[in-house]
Amino acid sequence: MRKIKKLVATLLAATMVLAMGVTAFAAENDSTALAAGTYTANQNLYKDAACTNTSMGDAAVNDMWADITINADNKTATLVVHTHEIKYLGITGHLGKMVIDGVTGVMATEKVDGVTDYSFTFEGLDASKFYEGCVITGQFTTYVGVMPMSSTGYLKLTGIE
Numbered sequence: 001m002r003k004i005k006k007l008v009a010t011l012l013a014a015t016m017v018l019a020m021g022v023t024a025f026a027a028e029n030d031s032t033a034l035a036a037g038t039y040t041a042n043q044n045l046y047k048d049a050a051c052t053n054t055s056m057g058d059a060a061v062n063d064m065w066a067d068i069t070i071n072a073d074n075k076t077a078t079l080v081v082h083t084h085e086i087k088y089l090g091i092t093g094h095l096g097k098m099v100i101d102g103v104t105g106v107m108a109t110e111k112v113d114g115v116t117d118y119s120f121t122f123e124g125l126d127a128s129k130f131y132e133g134c135v136i137t138g139q140f141t142t143y144v145g146v147m148p149m150s151s152t153g154y155l156k157l158t159g160i161e
């Protein structure tokens with residue numbers, strides 16, 4: 001190999017290593033644990049873990065924020081999921097129970113401009129579950145009419161700041 005070509009090859013290799021390094025760093029950065037403190041996040045509810053099928057319940061959460069608190073011990077976190085009642089085909093319903101990692105969220109209700117909001121507070125969750133784009137698996141019970149229906153859903157948290 002001629003010298004000049006070798007130099008180009010070396011530079012190319014170095015550029016590739018650099019580019020790969022940056023990509024690896026970016027991917028790593030995404031799942032970096034949050035520092036102790038309080039955050040808000042966009043919340044979206046999906047039917048599948050890959051978050052490709054939006055849940056019917058998404059309309060009850062996607063226009064509100066979630067509150068995340070990473071406690072000073074850096075091990076435990078508090079999550080507050082905010083939801084509101086929605087109408088579907090003229091029938092009003094809401095998410096009335098949420099369970100994450102065996103923890104049942106403490107529900108609070110508030111009427112705002114004639115619409116009832118339902119918030120669910122979970123204490124003592126594993127802090128390492130929370131990072132940009134994390135997907136929290138939970139059991140969501142829907143109250144529409146008289147029969148509550150429970151289903152597994154995937155709550156994706158983005159835009160955490």
Ligand code: HEM
Pocket residue numbers: 046047054055056057060085086087088089090091092093094095140142143144151153
């Ligand atoms: C007229 C009112 C409604 C009808 C007829 C209805 C019908 C249905 C049906 C047939 C399913 C099962 C099909 C599937 O899994 O895709 C389903 C699932 C579900 N519904 Fe509804 N629904 C109504 C209102 C609501 C409301 C008001 C909410 C939430 C506040 C809700 C939340 C859900 C959830 C979370 C599921 C589990 C599957 C998913 O995540 O999409 N539904 N509903």
